[in-house]
Structures are given as C-alpha cells and as structure tokens.
Amino acid sequence: MIDEPLPVVKPKVRLKMADVARLAGVSVSSVSRALADSPLIPKELRERIQAIARENGYVVNQAARNLRLQTTQTIGLILPMGPQSDDQLTDSFLLEMIGALADEVVRRGYDLLLSKVNATSDGWLFDLTHSHRFDGLLVLGQSDQHVALQAVGAEYPAMVVWGEKMPRQSYASVGVDNVLGGRLAARHMVAGGCRDILFVGPSGVPEADARYTGYCQGLASTLASTLAQSGAPQRIESRFNFESALTAVREVIARKQTFDGLFCASDIIAQAALTALAEAGLSVPGDVAVCGFDDIGLARSLSPGLTTVRQDRATGARHMVDILFRRLNGIVAPSVQINAELVVRGTTRGV
Amino acid sequence: MIDEPLPVVKPKVRLKMADVARLAGVSVSSVSRALADSPLIPKELRERIQAIARENGYVVNQAARNLRLQTTQTIGLILPMGPQSDDQLTDSFLLEMIGALADEVVRRGYDLLLSKVNATSDGWLFDLTHSHRFDGLLVLGQSDQHVALQAVGAEYPAMVVWGEKMPRQSYASVGVDNVLGGRLAARHMVAGGCRDILFVGPSGVPEADARYTGYCQGLASTLASTLAQSGAPQRIESRFNFESALTAVREVIARKQTFDGLFCASDIIAQAALTALAEAGLSVPGDVAVCGFDDIGLARSLSPGLTTVRQDRATGARHMVDILFRRLNGIVAPSVQINAELVVRGTTRGV
Numbered sequence: 001m002i003d004e005p006l007p008v009v010k011p012k013v014r015l016k017m018a019d020v021a022r023l024a025g026v027s028v029s030s031v032s033r034a035l036a037d038s039p040l041i042p043k044e045l046r047e048r049i050q051a052i053a054r055e056n057g058y059v060v061n062q063a064a065r066n067l068r069l070q071t072t073q074t075i076g077l078i079l080p081m082g083p084q085s086d087d088q089l090t091d092s093f094l095l096e097m098i099g100a101l102a103d104e105v106v107r108r109g110y111d112l113l114l115s116k117v118n119a120t121s122d123g124w125l126f127d128l129t130h131s132h133r134f135d136g137l138l139v140l141g142q143s144d145q146h147v148a149l150q151a152v153g154a155e156y157p158a159m160v161v162w163g164e165k166m167p168r169q170s171y172a173s174v175g176v177d178n179v180l181g182g183r184l185a186a187r188h189m190v191a192g193g194c195r196d197i198l199f200v201g202p203s204g205v206p207e208a209d210a211r212y213t214g215y216c217q218g219l220a221s222t223l224a225s226t227l228a229q230s231g232a233p234q235r236i237e238s239r240f241n242f243e244s245a246l247t248a249v250r251e252v253i254a255r256k257q258t259f260d261g262l263f264c265a266s267d268i269i270a271q272a273a274l275t276a277l278a279e280a281g282l283s284v285p286g287d288v289a290v291c292g293f294d295d296i297g298l299a300r301s302l303s304p305g306l307t308t309v310r311q312d313r314a315t316g317a318r319h320m321v322d323i324l325f326r327r328l329n330g331i332v333a334p335s336v337q338i339n340a341e342l343v344v345r346g347t348t349r350g351v
Numbered sequence: 352m353i354d355e356p357l358p359v360v361k362p363k364v365r366l367k368m369a370d371v372a373r374l375a376g377v378s379v380s381s382v383s384r385a386l387a388d389s390p391l392i393p394k395e396l397r398e399r400i401q402a403i404a405r406e407n408g409y410v411v412n413q414a415a416r417n418l419r420l421q422t423t424q425t426i427g428l429i430l431p432m433g434p435q436s437d438d439q440l441t442d443s444f445l446l447e448m449i450g451a452l453a454d455e456v457v458r459r460g461y462d463l464l465l466s467k468v469n470a471t472s473d474g475w476l477f478d479l480t481h482s483h484r485f486d487g488l489l490v491l492g493q494s495d496q497h498v499a500l501q502a503v504g505a506e507y508p509a510m511v512v513w514g515e516k517m518p519r520q521s522y523a524s525v526g527v528d529n530v531l532g533g534r535l536a537a538r539h540m541v542a543g544g545c546r547d548i549l550f551v552g553p554s555g556v557p558e559a560d561a562r563y564t565g566y567c568q569g570l571a572s573t574l575a576s577t578l579a580q581s582g583a584p585q586r587i588e589s590r591f592n593f594e595s596a597l598t599a600v601r602e603v604i605a606r607k608q609t610f611d612g613l614f615c616a617s618d619i620i621a622q623a624a625l626t627a628l629a630e631a632g633l634s635v636p637g638d639v640a641v642c643g644f645d646d647i648g649l650a651r652s653l654s655p656g657l658t659t660v661r662q663d664r665a666t667g668a669r670h671m672v673d674i675l676f677r678r679l680n681g682i683v684a685p686s687v688q689i690n691a692e693l694v695v696r697g698t699t700r701g702v
Binding site: 057059074079089090092094095096098099100102103106111112113114115116123126127130131133297298301302303 | 410441443445446449450451453457462463467474478648649653
C-alpha cells in the first residue's frame with residue numbers, strides 16, 4: 001500500500017439556523033424564509049442570506065424539516081412477518097426484490113427504510129403506518145397477516161403489498177398469477193410421466209396456498225382418469241427456507257413414501273429437495289422430477305438447471321413502486337397481477 | 352379462491368395528544384409525562400391516562416418523538432457511490448451483504464435506511480451525516496470516495512465502511528485482506544501452470560486495487576524466474592458489473608491477445624468472463640483458468656464450480672454492526688480485517 005499523507009479536509013462545524021441569522025443580522029424566520037426561497041424576503045437580502053448559509057456550511061436538519069413539512073422523502077419496506085420473521089434474510093428471491101425496489105425508489109429521489117417486524121400484537125401495522133417515519137409502505141409478502149393488512153388498507157391507501165390477490169382486498173397488491181403457476185407446473189410434470197407429485201411448502205401463506213390450489217387443479221384436470229389408482233394431491237409442510245425444506249423432504253424419503261415428483265413452493269425449497277434426493281441416491285429427473293417457483297439466479301446455474309415458474313422481479317418492483325407513487329398523488333391505482341411463466345430446464349422430464 | 356366475507360376491523364381514528372388530554376381531563380404535559388411513565392404523575396392518574404390512550408388507539412408520532420429525543424432508532428446504509436452508482440442493484444455480493452446487515456441491525460431493534468447516493472458535490476457525505484435521519488452510518492464499499500470518507504470520518508465517528516483498510520484512515524472499516532486474496536489467487540493459478548494471467552477489474556477502487564496489488568505480488572514471487580519471457584501483470588479495465596466485464600473480455604479475445612488465466616475482481620466479473628470464453632469456444636480450465644473473488648452463492652452452483660476468494664458476509668456484517676454500535680456508545684472500536692480464503696473448484700487446474 002502507498003503510505004503517503006492524505007489530503008486533509010478541515011471538518012466543518014455544525015451551524016444552527018440561529019447562527020446564520022446572527023451572521024446575517026436578521027431574524028431566524030427571515031433565514032427560514034430565505035432558505036426556502038420565499039418571495040416575502042427581498043431578492044437581494046435572500047441571496048445574501050443564502051450565500052452566508054452556504055459559505056458557513058449550514059446544513060438543513062432533514063428530520064426537523066420533514067416534520068415541519070409533514071413529509072419524509074422515504075418509503076418504508078417491511079420484510080416477511082409472522083412465521084417467516086425468524087428466518088435470516090438469505091432467500092435470493094427476497095434479496096433480489098429488495099434490490100429491485102431500492103432501485104425503483106431511489107430513482108425517484110426517495111430513500112428506502114427497511115424494517116423487519118414481528119407481527120406480535122394486533123395493532124402492529126396500524127402503529128407502523130402512523131409512525132410518520134415514511135410517506136408510503138411497501139410490504140414484501142403477505143405472510144399470514146392478510147387480516148392485519150386488510151384492516152389497515154381500508155384507511156391507509158399508500159400501501160402496496162407483494163403477494164396473492166385476495167377476494168375483496170382493501171389494499172393494493174402486485175404478484176404473479178400463483179394459481180396459474182401451480183397449474184402449469186403440475187400439468188407439465190404429469191405430461192412428463194409423473195403420477196405421484198407432492199407439493200412442498202407452507203400452508204396459511206396466501207401465495208403458497210394459491211400455488212397449492214393451482215397444483216390441485218392441474219392434477220385434477222390431467223389425472224382425472226387415473227386419480228383413483230394414483231396419489232391424490234398432498235402437501236408436505238415446509239417453511240420458506242432451506243433447512244426446513246431439507247428436513248421435510250428427508251422425512252418423506254425416510255418413511256418410504258412413494259413419489260415421482262416434487263412441486264416446490266420456492267426455488268430455495270427446490271434446492272433443499274435436490275440436496276435431500278441426492279443424499280438418498282435418487283436421480284433427478286429419472287427417479288423424481290423437481291419443479292421450483294421464482295426463477296432466482298441459482299435456478300439457471302444448478303446442474304441440471306432447475307425447472308421453475310418465473311416471477312419477474314424487475315417488472316414486479318416497477319409495478320409496486322408505480323402504484324405506490326400514484327397513490328401518494330391521490331390516484332387510487334388498482335392491484336396488478338403479473339403473468340406466471342413456466343421455465344423448463346433439466347430437473348423435469350421433457351414431453 | 353374462497354370468496355367469503357373477510358373479518359372487518361374498524362379502522363381507528365388518529366388521535367393527537369391533546370385529544371387524550373381532553374378525554375382524561377388533564378393537561379397535554381400531564382399526558383406526555385404519563386405516557387413516558389414519569390413518577391411526577393401520581394401512579395393512579397398515570398395508569399388512567401395510559402388506559403385512555405390505549406383504548407382510544409393513541410399512537411406516538413415517532414418522527415416528532417425522535418426529533419425531541421435526538422434519536423432516530425435508524426441506521427443509514429449507503430450503497431456504492433461514484434462510478435458504480437449508475438449500476439442496478441443486482442450483484443449478489445451486495446444483496447447478500449444488505450441482507451446480512453439488515454439482519455444484524457433489526458436484531459438490535461433498529462431500522463435500516465437504504466440510500467443510493469451520487470457523489471456529485473464535495474459536501475455530499477457531510478450533508479448526509481448531518482441530515483439527522485439516522486444515528487449511525489454503514490457504507491457498502493469505498494468506491495472512489497476515500498477522500499470524502501476520510502474528511503467526514505475525522506468528525507463523525509459513527510460510521511463504518513466495508514472496504515480496504517487504508518493508510519492513516521480516519522474512519523472504521525471492515526473488509527477481507529484483499530492483498531492476501533490476490534496473492535493466493537495468483538500463486539494458485541501459477542502453480543496450476545498458468546503463465547499469462549490477466550487481472551480483470553476496476554482501477555481507482557481501493558478493494559480492487561488491493562486485489563491487483565496482491566496479484567502482482569503473487570506473480571512476482573512465483574514467476575520470478577520466468578517473468579522475463581512470460582507476460583507481466585496486466586489489468587483489463589472493467590467495472591463491477593456483468594455487461595462491462597463481458598465487453599472487456601470479449602475485446603481481449605477479439606484482439607487475439609494470448610493469455611491462459613483470468614483473475615477477476617468479483618464473481619460477477621468471473622461469470623461474464625466464463626460467458627465470453629464459452630462464446631469463443633475456449634475451454635475452462637483447459638485453455639484458460641478463471642478465478643473470481645467473493646464466493647457468492649452462484650460460485651458453487653456454476654458447472655464447473657468457480658474457484659474464488661471467499662469474503663464471509665455474515666462475519667463481515669456482524670463486525671460492521673458491532674463496531675458501529677460500540678461507537679454509538681462512545682467506544683472508538685477499531686477497524687477489523689477478515690482473513691481471505693481461497694476456495695478451489697473446477698475453473699482452475701489443480702496442483
């Protein structure tokens with residue numbers, strides 16, 4: 001490393017508005033008006049006050065200014081709540097969504113305030129939306145908190161939720177057509193020869209429930225003739241994380257249940273399923289076909305590549321932030337559903 | 352979807368402190384004191400005021416409370432500035448760091464305020480640290496802003512930067528030993544038979560410069576005898592993103608420059624290099640060995656797996672947030688350097 005002296009920049013001293021007033025020989029309210037470029041202060045005086053403020057390194061206290069103006073220039077983002085709130089933030093889908101949302105929000109000159117909340121008390125969401133810490137709220141996943149979102153959505157329009165569109169929803173949501181996604185996956189796996197497909201994912205989370213519904217519909221429509229002698233739809237309970245899914249799939253294998261397909265509610269669950277199958281010496285897709293949901297970067301890079309249902313993050317984030325900013329401007333922009341798309345790679349059998 | 356009526360929760364009306372005072376028949380300052388559980392208000396009256404506030408859904412205005420208490424319960428996080436500020440937030444290393452930092456910060460009951468700043472004017476960092484919007488600041492990467500960090504670090508101790516430890520640094524930093532990482536990579540590639548290794552990465556960014564320095568040291572120590580007839584260290588300029596690296600490596604191939612190894616300043620750069628090599632029909636590691644830096648999730652999943660220098664995100668994030676909170680408590684905790692570790696996979700030749 002080069003060890004030469006660095007340029008020294010003298011740290012500036014923090015001035016208050018009163019200091020600027022003293023230096024300019026005017027009142028504090030004149031300084032306030034001049035810095036807001038108010039025409040109530042004569043142009044020449046205004047410019048002199050502005051110059052004094054600038055030259056002496058006066059910085060606006062954003063917190064005080066925001067409180068006065070009732071604005072924060074900040075958008076809140078809450079991360080998965082309820083059953084997922086203990087999970088560490090390692091799911092690529094969530095991380096990529098946060099990145100895409102941050103891009104969209106900062107492009108509009110706002111900051112993003114990230115909170116991870118535990119939905120412990122009834123009023124948690126009401127308290128949050130009334131905390132005056134942000135102008136609008138993005139929620140990443142409904143988790144099992146639809147009722148709380150529904151209550152707050154009725155009186156707080158500046159909230160957009162990533163998730164499944166629910167009946168008579170009071171809040172705006174953006175998400176893929178999860179039912180369609182589940183149907184596409186199940187039909188594709190049946191067409192490839194699967195007869196005993198298990199669903200691996202959580203229950204009570206609207207997005208996962210909708211994927212399960214689609215999977216049931218897909219099985220029912222394609223297996224109608226053979227359903228009696230083959231396996232009915234079956235859910236293997238797993239949270240949205242690697243360890244939980246690994247345990248769940250290992251248990252299914254250990255109890256010698258027969259199955260030839262796993263439809264997983266996320267790519268991380270699918271990755272865990274592939275790990276459990278490999279441990280047990282089962283081949284993919286020869287013995288068991290595997291399909292995920294999300295299409296995170298990993299899906300393409302696995303070998304063989306993971307067949308999955310794509311959720312387009314960039315499109316989703318753009319819709320969420322567009323809707324939120326339209327709502328901040330008083331336009332009650334409605335929910336958006338993004339198309340679900342099956343991406344066939346190597347973990348399922350071709351047709 | 353089930354289309355049954357949802358439970359209706361009556362939205363609460365936002366009360367002010369004056370409303371609580373009126374309902375309780377006391378002064379506003381008594382309410383303020385009672386809600387802060389001050390012993391100046393008799394216990395019985397205090398509990399009655401607290402009950403009235405609770406039953407009527409009174410919520411503290413956090414912005415006003417924070418301004419009064421001179422606290423924000425928020426940690427700022429700024430994302431890459433300078434030459435990287437135009438890039439979209441898609442680099443897994445950054446996203447995984449944000450996730451790990453969010454985990455560490457929220458575990459301490461704080462929120463994380465994400466900003467992406469353009470380091471356009473001289474005073475941008477001074478203005479930010481004096482904005483009163485957060486209690487302390489985390490900076491993800493020095494970019495080319497060491498001078499600005501150095502100036503602010505001298506008067507604002509509550510700042511921790513992910514990056515390369517610089518000589519006479521005024522601010523706290525956490526980062527891996529980048530020089531060691533570069534040295535390990537170069538030595539490993541030379542031991543595997545490489546004689547013409549190019550470095551692909553940005554110049555003017557301390558972390559990348561340190562990796563380049565280590566690479567030069569590694570070449571010098573191992574190739575000393577053959578350096579005269581083989582290639583000297585050479586840097587192929589690329590920003591820290593996929594497209595920039597893809598263009599850079601394509602150009603090297605197009606001008607028929609001979610090389611048998613690429614040491615890339617990040618895994619994303621390495622991924623682009625692998626893409627460019629595959630396009631040109633060059634085999635890895637047969638024709639060209641490739642080594643990355645970071646060890647993002649992708650590195651393990653590529654086929655063959657990417658040899659890389661590991662930067663442990665969880666450890667790094669824990670150190671950053673630990674140092675920051677110790678500094679918030681008045682303890683000037685020093686910088687930390689994390690060990691760099693070579694992870695050998697399939698894109699380099701074994702020894």
